[in-house]
């Protein structure tokens with residue numbers, strides 16, 4: 179009986195070890211790749227965005243919107259709605275970002291004015307250098 | 315804790331009864347040795363292919379512009395990507411070797427005889443399905459080797475007079491191997507083939523379940539050579555229980571299977587990946603030497619040897635036909651190969667010729 183118990187424990191040990199050696203690479207494989215471009219900046223020509231309009235683009239794998247406002251100048255926000263992750267659109271007339279999913283509204287500062295979103299939109303620093311705008 | 319969970323499930327589902335009636339009391343003939351577990355090993359090998367394949371799908375991009383790069387990224391950037399890719403790629407070759415062995419053993423024991431003809435046919439179809447898996451899968455990495463060997467392999471149908479060209483065009487999705495071929499092969503590899511193979515495997519297992527395991531008639535007292543006219547399942551009452559005896563035996567061979575994958579992966583990583591496989595496919599440049607994969611060398615050599623193209627392809631089709639329907643072609647009832655000299659000669663001759671053609675085709 180003792181021998182049987184020993185063998186059972188041994189089997190349990192080896193099975194667990196095998197399982198872990200398979201599970202570890204699997205989990206690592208499935209976890210998202212780390213972005214290596216963190217410090218990269220996005221440079222665009224300021225003429226690309228006329229005053230009063232906005233342009234959607236991708237920055238560091240994230241959809242962003244760059245707004246050219248007459249008074250506030252150039253602003254950049256993540257388009258990912260802080261409610262459930264739909265992509266917001268800029269409405270130039272109302273000067274708001276509106277989420278098509280559950281109608282969350284954000285102002286030009288990215289703050290929530292109405293709707294279910296709990297947090298403001300993520301904002302990115304923008305620098306105007308001559309003819310160029312540098313984001314990030 | 316474990317015991318309590320087990321008990322909880324047991325009370326509700328009665329797993330023990332299933333194990334007792336379905337597995338413990340499913341007996342194999344007494345002579346069943348390791349060679350009887352090759353089918354089980356192939357099944358596990360296929361599961362491993364399926365799981366590693368699903369993993370690869372998460373990073374692979376089936377597009378001519380990105381396919382090669384995405385495989386590179388899997389190999390070099392994705393954590394442990396090399397592991398899953400290598401398991402999948404090596405596994406696809408070794409699974410074929412396991413199937414070859416399984417076939418040879420089944421043939422040698424004349425296990426395909428009544429009542430197991432359907433088991434043989436379903437197995438033979440699965441064998442071809444796995445070859446199709448290998449062919450379609452190899453193109454997906456979009457390297458020079460896979461591109462040009464696909465060109466060769468998909469050229470074979472053109473040897474059929476008349477409709478051959480159309481068939482090849484249909485397979486390639488165009489006149490040449492191109493992005494359409496890649497998309498076709500991808501769909502085939504990840505959707506059509508797995509589904510078909512699972513169905514076939516289900517039939518195969520069902521047939522085995524109904525007819526019972528077969529073994530070498532020489533080593534089993536229950537070998538039946540007398541003709542049978544009503545359905546009868548081999549009970550083998552004092553044989554070896556499927557669980558745990560058979561499964562443990564199979565487990566040992568599964569370990570050997572895994573060990574050989576890791577052995578090749580460690581000591582011969584380039585065995586199935588020669589240099590050409592590390593260069594992106596270039597449809598504008600045929601490499602100097604190009605050969606189909608090793609399992610295709612023999613038929614390729616046959617086509618090369620027979621000067622008349624139509625005769626070449628016919629020979630291959632006839633061989634395939636004979637292979638699939640062999641249980642009906644072999645009309646003798648005797649199941650002991652030592653008492654069948656002619657069959658023994660056919661057996662040894664076909665293996666030898668196959669080996670010679672394979673080696674020859676490699677040069």
Ligand code: FES
Pocket residue numbers: 259260261262263264277278279280281282293294295
């Ligand atoms: S996801 Fe934007 S409001 Fe719900």
